[in-house]
Amino acid sequence: MNNIAYTEISKSVRILCVNTDKFKTNCIKVDFYLPIGEYFPAQNVLASYMGHTSKKYSTVKAFNSKVEGMYDACFDTTVSTVGEKVRIRFSMEILDDKFSIDGNSISQEAVDFLVEILSNPNATENGFDEELTTREIRFTLENIEAMKNDKRAYAVSRLRQLMCKDEPYGIDNEKLEEGVRNLDGKQLLDAYKDMLKTATVVITACGSVDSEMLKDKFEAFAEKIENRNPAELETVFVTKADEIRYFKEEMDVNQAKLVIGLRAGMKDSNDDYFAYRVMTDIFGGGPYSRLFLNVREKMSLCYYCGARLIREKGIILIQSGIEEENYEKALSEILNQLDIMKKGEFTDEDFNSSIIALCDAFKGVEDSPVAVCNFYSSQEFDEKIISGEEFAKKIGAVTREQVIECAKRVSVDTVYLLKGEENND
Template sequence: MLPVQKDQVAANGLLAFLLTRASREYPDFTKLAQRLAELYGASLNADVSKLGDVQVLSISATGLSDRLTLNGEKISEALANLLCSVLFNPLLENGQFPRESFLQEQRQTLEMLDAEYNDKRIYAKQRCEELMCAEEPYGVGRCGTKEQIAALSREDLLPAWKRLVETARIEVMAMGDCNTTRIYELFCQAVAGLARGEVRHCTTENVAAARTVKNEVESMDVAQSKLVMGFRTGIAIPDSRLSAAKLMCTIFGGTPHSKLFLNVREKLSLCYYCSSQLNSMKGIMLVQSGVETKNIERAKEEILAQLQQMKDGDFSEDDIIAAKKSLCNSYKTLADSLGGLESWYLSQTFASTVRSPEESAAEINAVTKEEIVEAARLVSLDTVYSLIGKEGSAQ
């Protein structure tokens, strides 16, 4: 984990994917793939994301449970060693990352950004966040811009790797049927051999309330217009009122029983879809909708009207019960996938107290209507982004 910095995110993002291609121990993609095959078809993956104003570079290995191996092999230990190999002993040629590997990952990263641009729902959400947080680190894309990626040279990657191993905050997560103690020991041994400096402090700037409302309209040749409204909630990790804010967002637009779905979409037919999502790290709430161009203003007015009803306490006990059940069920299903648990505990690294999904469900169930109303009254409109397209069928 590293603080989001505009001049470093592109190199950091590309580096995460590049590291999974080879290491000194496995000096080409074929040898690395062969090793994964030997480990009962294990997989090695990379991802880049943001947690608030923090850039998260994730490299993960997934494999068979130790107890299911044919000859008692310690798959979890082997995967831990493999991760240490690609992270801390990368393959270098003449003191730089291999040119061909760099060029391939650069091309694939550009293609990934193109795919996000072509998905206008994703694009509209990202544009609203960029506009909303233009003066904050969060306004920078998780991998930077296409121009930044294209401008990189392979000589930029080695300094980025050194910066990573010397100053990044390192979190090790071991999940599933494995020897977590041994995995921790192996990573401690690997890190002990690094030239670690002062670990960079990872914090997130949270703006309590909108100062002014920003409006932007963009035109493209798309079949369905998009309306994204960004709100400041004044509540973010580690605020004790976060459970109330989550319930407020869920009743407002988080489920098929929510105000936005039942009224803006179903009753008034103003949107093809309309939902709200809370970013607990940044304390911002986005309302995303797909609309016909002629209905944008009406949809915006009705979304704000439904928010005002939340502030006025105009929702029932049944609404609260349904929202609590929805959130608690989502916490229960986290255990169904290792990826879900990983995401949960990764976000918990910035909380004042690490809570399990079960503990958080208990907190949700203890929230009162008055606390939900109080959370709603803190919400303020910050940014309205409209992507205007031609009339037509939903895309």
């Protein structure tokens, strides 16, 4: 069992440090959680901007040289949504101090770098640099647009938007792009100030990073922020779909992409989570799952057909790539398999395969520094933070009956098909 230090250094600023000497890499993640709101477009640009320039390292070359000089530290900034929370993440993977050629502490240098770029962005009191803002707006727009290159991801984002149209979760990419396009340096500065003032901040580290050093440096960082007033972070859970909605859209694709959105029936992210996890896995997890064995192996309709639970929003997504002419056949078999789950007609073997595979996977979750950080930081809003071993135990305690009860609460909300264009020439 790893040695875990957990501290709240000030209001809604928390540090979780997993100390272990088994790795050659250390990992540090600084996450800012905010509600999805008016600053969302600016937050997207902000993360990109702060990942390429700062007051001290203003050019791309200077910024990247600093990062590269720390023995190829992997530094990244990302914006994503976790349920209906926005997460702006600054993450670093660095070589462990014991491999430093000149004897300097790489982890201390990395923490100093993180604090430096978070505290001193490339801005004046009037706003972020306009020229660089224009560049970062371009990167952000191209990044949003690039989702269309990945047809599977694009189909999922369309389903999400259509299914959760009236919820903050249903992000409309066109509106997001419009918002991004109209930004200026002043608005970026406002978004930056808002992030510092209202975000819940979670710092997660894994490896041999000195937890006292980490605490001291981030304490000093947090103390400088005036009038901290963390925003409430809530996600709406819709527990039932009234009726199934069907959508078909056309794009220049070779293979049709089918995405089905289900309401799991969860009231919040902790509601019967472990039983839902097992249920989704039996239904569409590994190669032992109902969807893999039937839609792929028995019917040869696809290469991939799987389901995953989005715990933070209480929805289940099913994805498959099929020939358009097989749409009815695939859809009806997928729904048939869901029905089998609800009626409890899956076999004991299905159930046992899933439990043993999930337990096995969670027991191994602490074998990479990045996985450790992701695993623990994903539990930040749970009732209690537990280890991979304890996680596996909870999975192992799920019963067949609980799985059936969960399946009964699932309802189909939206069926989406992205298909090739008619008159395809």
